[in-house]
Amino acid sequence: MKTMIGVIGGSGLYEIDGLEGASWVKVRSPWGKPSDEVLLGRLDGVPMAFLPRHGRGHRLAPTDVPYRANIDALKRLGCTDIISVSACGSLRADYRPGDFVIVDQFIDRTFAREKSFFGAGCVAHVSMADPTCPRLGEACARAASGVTVHRGGTYLAMEGPQFSTRAESRLYRQWGADVIGMTNMPEAKLAREAELCYATVAMVTDYDCWHDDHGAVDVAAVIAVLKANSGRAKALLAALPAILGPDRPLCPHGCDRALDHAIMTARDARDPDLLARLDAVAGRLLS
Numbered sequence: 001m002k003t004m005i006g007v008i009g010g011s012g013l014y015e016i017d018g019l020e021g022a023s024w025v026k027v028r029s030p031w032g033k034p035s036d037e038v039l040l041g042r043l044d045g046v047p048m049a050f051l052p053r054h055g056r057g058h059r060l061a062p063t064d065v066p067y068r069a070n071i072d073a074l075k076r077l078g079c080t081d082i083i084s085v086s087a088c089g090s091l092r093a094d095y096r097p098g099d100f101v102i103v104d105q106f107i108d109r110t111f112a113r114e115k116s117f118f119g120a121g122c123v124a125h126v127s128m129a130d131p132t133c134p135r136l137g138e139a140c141a142r143a144a145s146g147v148t149v150h151r152g153g154t155y156l157a158m159e160g161p162q163f164s165t166r167a168e169s170r171l172y173r174q175w176g177a178d179v180i181g182m183t184n185m186p187e188a189k190l191a192r193e194a195e196l197c198y199a200t201v202a203m204v205t206d207y208d209c210w211h212d213d214h215g216a217v218d219v220a221a222v223i224a225v226l227k228a229n230s231g232r233a234k235a236l237l238a239a240l241p242a243i244l245g246p247d248r249p250l251c252p253h254g255c256d257r258a259l260d261h262a263i264m265t266a267r268d269a270r271d272p273d274l275l276a277r278l279d280a281v282a283g284r285l286l287s
């Protein structure tokens with residue numbers, strides 16, 4: 001199988017540079033309109049697809065991001081791996097603004113989003129015990145340079161768009177969350193259902209509002225750190241194709257086989273309309 005790297009760019013990352021033959025293409029998805037067109041090109045012989053999560057110009061709030069259409073579009077284009085680049089607040093003193101965190105766990109506190117490709121007419125339950133791909137996360141850590149990288153961290157996904165209260169921020173710290181953001185759920189769940197390797201590079205922009213020595217987060221503070229850091233995020237992405245290589249073996253962690261034992265609905269009880277929409281996500285098993 002051939003590697004194709006999908007990148008979902010978060011706040012402050014609306015394009016990437018240096019792709020050979022780059023062009024923005026419209027992708028049609030049965031799950032609705034993706035956040036924007038997708039920037040397609042190649043780097044070091046590896047095809048890449050870049051999708052700005054909030055759309056160019058940052059038009060979409062976290063709740064309104066079409067997560068299903070985005071993941072379906074990247075899968076439909078042939079992506080094997082997805083890197084989520086995401087701004088986040090830090091919930092611990094030693095994860096400082098400017099640092100990168102390779103997230104490996106999530107706590108999902110979102111409640112107003114479509115969270116699955118499956119449902120009435122084709123029910124499936126995938127494992128989320130290990131929600132990110134260790135191989136892809138390690139590649140991201142190796143690709144980073146000139147920045148402090150923390151390998152591992154629990155990302156609490158909140159609904160937003162308002163930032164947390166101090167009581168919430170303190171509670172999430174007690175729960176053991178390390179960083180906080182508004183977008184990586186249900187994105188990570190949907191990537192797993194679509195059998196894509198998924199890794200999050202979380203860029204710490206602030207200390208949320210729990211830290212006595214730092215003021216409460218606001219957008220101006222987030223943007224200032226993102227501006228200083230977007231070059232490092234782009235450099236990480238540019239180094240990744242050479243690390244992953246053009247030929248992709250089966251994922252040693254099974255991300256690309258996540259649906260093998262997940263679908264519950266009997267063949268004769270499946271809804272043909274839903275099966276048609278699942279052509280890209282689960283065509284491997286349903287056709």
Ligand SMILES: CSC[C@H]1O[C@H](OP(=O)(O)O)[C@H](O)[C@@H]1O
Nearest residue numbers: 010011062086087181182183222
């Ligand atoms: C601009 S601060 C809040 C905003 O930034 C993060 O977005 P993303 O994960 O796409 O980088 C956070 O989740 C909020 O959506």
Ligand SMILES: Nc1ncnc2[nH]cnc12
Nearest residue numbers: 087088089180181182208
């Ligand atoms: N403190 C914070 N809370 C939620 N999302 C964020 N994105 C960046 N900083 C954040």
